[in-house]
Amino acid sequence: GGERLLNIGGIFPIGGSDGWQGGQACQPAAMLAMEDVNSRPDLLPGYKLNLAWNDSLCEPGLGAAVMYDLLYNLPIKLMLLGGCSTVCTTIGEAAKMWNLVVLSYGSSSPALSDRQRFPTFFRTHPSATVHNPTRIRVMQKYNWSRVAILQQAEEVFISTVEDLEVRCKDAKIEIVTRQSFLTDPTDAVRNLKRQDARIVVGLFYVNAARRVLCEIYKHQLFGKSYVWFFIGWYEDNWFENHLEEENLNCTKEQMRLAAEGHMTTEALMWNKDNEKTISGMTAGDFRVRLNQALMERGFENRSTPVGYQEAPLAYDAVWSVALALNKTMERLTDVNKSIEEFDYSNKEIADELYKAMNATQFLGVSGRVAFSNDGDRIAWTQVEQMIDGKYNKLGYFDVQTDNLTWFNREEWIGGKVPQDRTIVKRQL
Ligand SMILES: CC1(C)CO[C@@H](CC(=O)O)CN1
Numbered sequence: 001g002g003e004r005l006l007n008i009g010g011i012f013p014i015g016g017s018d019g020w021q022g023g024q025a026c027q028p029a030a031m032l033a034m035e036d037v038n039s040r041p042d043l044l045p046g047y048k049l050n051l052a053w054n055d056s057l058c059e060p061g062l063g064a065a066v067m068y069d070l071l072y073n074l075p076i077k078l079m080l081l082g083g084c085s086t087v088c089t090t091i092g093e094a095a096k097m098w099n100l101v102v103l104s105y106g107s108s109s110p111a112l113s114d115r116q117r118f119p120t121f122f123r124t125h126p127s128a129t130v131h132n133p134t135r136i137r138v139m140q141k142y143n144w145s146r147v148a149i150l151q152q153a154e155e156v157f158i159s160t161v162e163d164l165e166v167r168c169k170d171a172k173i174e175i176v177t178r179q180s181f182l183t184d185p186t187d188a189v190r191n192l193k194r195q196d197a198r199i200v201v202g203l204f205y206v207n208a209a210r211r212v213l214c215e216i217y218k219h220q221l222f223g224k225s226y227v228w229f230f231i232g233w234y235e236d237n238w239f240e241n242h243l244e245e246e247n248l249n250c251t252k253e254q255m256r257l258a259a260e261g262h263m264t265t266e267a268l269m270w271n272k273d274n275e276k277t278i279s280g281m282t283a284g285d286f287r288v289r290l291n292q293a294l295m296e297r298g299f300e301n302r303s304t305p306v307g308y309q310e311a312p313l314a315y316d317a318v319w320s321v322a323l324a325l326n327k328t329m330e331r332l333t334d335v336n337k338s339i340e341e342f343d344y345s346n347k348e349i350a351d352e353l354y355k356a357m358n359a360t361q362f363l364g365v366s367g368r369v370a371f372s373n374d375g376d377r378i379a380w381t382q383v384e385q386m387i388d389g390k391y392n393k394l395g396y397f398d399v400q401t402d403n404l405t406w407f408n409r410e411e412w413i414g415g416k417v418p419q420d421r422t423i424v425k426r427q428l
Contacts, residue, residue, distance in 0.1 A: 003048040006325055006339070009070035009077040011091065013084045013106070016057030020084045022106045022307025023055065026314035028293045030081065030105075032286075033318030036279050043326050051318075052077070056087045063087030064094065071098055071344070078342055078353065079321050081314075085109035085156065092121040099350035101357050103321060105314040106307065110159035113374040120350075122357050122375035124313040124320060124366060128156050129163040131265040134381040134397040135201055135229055136164075136171050137404055138263065144227075144420040148197030149178040150188055150212065152204035160203055183208065189215035199227050199420045206234040207246060213239055214250035217258035224414030232266025232384055233309065236391065259386050261413050268380040268396070270312050271367040278319060278362045286315065286365040313377075316364030324356035331356070387411050 010030065012023030030051065038048050052070055056063035063086075070077055080095060082088040082104040092112060095102045096119050104112070104123040112118055113127050139147060149164065151157045161178065168175050177195040179188035185204075189212065192200060200221075202212060209230060216222050235241070239259045240252045248255070271277060273284040281289070290311055299305050307314075329339050331352050342349045361370050370378045380398050384391040387409075395406040412418065 003046060004340070005050045005075065006044060006047045007050045007052060007075045007077050008079045008081065008321055009067070010051050010053030010081040011056045011063050011066050011070075011083055011087060012053055012081075013058035013087065014055040016059060019058035019086060020106060020306065021058060022310050023083055024299075024305035025290070025294065025307035025311045026083065026105055027053065028297060029290055029311035029314040030318050032289055032293055033279075033315045033322075037319060037322040043322055044329070047329075049318075049322055049325070050075075051081070053081070056083060058084040058087060060086045060090040064090050067091045067094065071100075076343055078325060078339065079103060079357075081105065081317055081321070082107065085112065088112060088121070088123075089118075092118040096120055098344040099347060100344070101324070101350075101353050103317050103357065105317040106310055109156050110163060111155065113372075113376050115374055118375070120354055122320075122360075122371050124317045124364075124369060124377050125269075125310060126267040126377040126379040128160045130267045130377075130379055130381055130399070131231070132160065132164045132167050133399040134265045134383060136167050136173065137397055137402075138229075138265075138383060139173055139199065140171065141404070141406070142227075142417050144199045145172060146174045146176050146420040147199040147201060148176050148192055148195065150185070150192060150200055150202045150204075151178070151180045152208045153180045153182050154205070157203040164201065181208075183211075185212045185215050189219055189221065193219050193221055196422055197221075198225055198418060199229075201229040203231065206238050207242070209234060210239065210242065210246060210248055210255070213255055213258050214248050217250050217254045222258040222260070224412065225418050226261075227418050228262040230262050230264050232264030232382065232391075237389075256389050260389070261411070262386050263394070264384045264386075264391065265381055266384075267377075268382055269309055269366050271363070271365055275363070277365050279315075279365070281365060283312065283365045286312065290315075312364065312366035316366045316369050319362065319364055320357065320360050320369060323362060324353060324360060327356040327359070328352045385410050 012027040014023035037043050054066040080102045082102050083106040085107040088104045088107040092102050101120045106125050108128045110127045110129045151161050179191050181188040239255045271283040382396050383394045385394050392409050394410050397404050
C-alpha cells in the first residue's frame with residue numbers, strides 16, 4: 001500500500017496459430033515473478049513493480065501495435081518484455097527510439113544477436129546458435145571430421161547454419177554437403193545419400209522433421225552407419241505423432257526404426273531441481289507453483305501449454321528487470337537523480353538501465369542468468385540420444401568453460417562408433 005509504481009510493458013504470444021504461442025505458460029510465469037519481487041522488502045524499496053501487457057499472437061504487426069499502445073499511453077514504461085522472434089525483431093529495432101531496454105524470454109533467432117540493429121535488446125532465451133559449439137564438441141569426441149547439413153529454408157535455420165559453418169571451419173571439420181528444402185525434403189535426402197553423408201546435422205521444425213525421418217527410412221539412411229543430430233526441443237514422441245494428418249507414408253514402426261540412435265542438442269531452460277535460486281525457490285519448487293498457477297487458469301495437468309519449457313525464462317526475465325531497476329535506482333540516487341524522471345528521452349537514465357541489465361548475474365530457476373555483449377543468454381546445453389524409442393541424457397556442455405560432462409550412456413547399433421566416411425581397406 002502507498003508504494004509508488006514502477007511500470008514495465010509486456011508483449012506475450014498467447015492466441016493465434018502462427019509461430020510460437022509460448023505466452024500461454026510464460027505470462028503466468030511472469031506474474032509469479034511479479035508477485036515474488038514485489039514481496040521482497042530489499043528490492044525496489046518504496047516502489048511496486050507493475051506490468052501492463054497484451055497479446056501479440058506472435059504476429060509482428062500486432063506486436064508493434066501492442067508496443068505503440070503501451071508507449072503512447074501513460075504511465076511511462078521503463079522496459080519492455082518481449083516474446084517470439086518475429087515480434088522481437090520488430091519491437092527490438094523500434095525500442096531504441098524510446099531508449100527502452102527490451103528483454104525477451106522467448107526468441108531464438110540468431111539475427112537478434114546484432115547490436116547495430118538491436119542496441120538495447122537482451123534475452124533470457126538463448127540464440128539457436130547455442131547448439132553449435134555442442135554439436136562440434138560431440139563431433140570431436142567421436143573424431144567425426146566429415147559431416148553434412150540438412151536444413152529447412154527458414155531464417156532461424158539459415159543463420160544457425162552460417163554460424164555452424166564458421167565453427168566447423170575453425171575446428172577443421174569438413175562440411176561435405178549442405179542440403180536445404182522448403183517443405184519437401186525428398187531431393188535433399190537423396191543428395192545426402194549420393195554424397196555418402198554419414199554424420200548429418202538436421203535443422204528444421206518438427207513437422208518437417210517427420211517428413212525427413214520418413215525419407216531417411218525410405219533411403220535407408222539410418223542404422224549402424226549413420227548418426228543424425230536433431231533439435232532437442234520437439235515433443236518427446238514427435239516421430240510417432242500426427243503421421244496420418246500430415247500424410248506421412250511411413251508407419252510408426254518405420255519412423256521408430258529410422259529414429260533409433262539419433263542424437264539431439266538443446267539449451268537447458270530448467271535449473272537443476274534441488275539448487276536454491278535467488279527467489280529462494282528451487283526449480284522443482286517453481287514447477288509446483290507454475291503447475292498450480294496453470295491449473296487455476298484452466299489448464300488440465302495432462303496438457304502442458306505451449307511455452308511450459310520456456311516458463312523459467314519468463315520468470316527469470318522479470319527478476320532481471322527488477323534487479324536492473326534496483327541497481328539503476330541506487331546509482332541514480334548517488335547522482336541526485338530519480339528513475340521517475342525517465343520519459344523515453346532521458347539518455348542518461350536509459351544508459352544506466354542498459355548498463356545495469358548488461359551486468360546482470362544471478363542464479364535463476366532457468367540456471368545462471370548472464371548476457372553476452374550482444375545481449376544473448378549464456379546457457380548450458382544438453383545432449384540426448386534416442387535409445388529404444390526413449391531419449392537418454394548423454395551429457396551437458398558449458399561453452400563458457402568448454403566443459404563437457406559425459407555419462408557414457410551412448411549406444412551404437414553396430415556396437416561401435418559409426419565412421420564419418422566409407423573406409424576403403426587397402427589390399428596388402
Ligand atoms: C526453443 C523454442 C521453441 C525456439 O523458438 C522460440 C520462439 C521464437 O524464437 O520465436 C521458443 N523456444
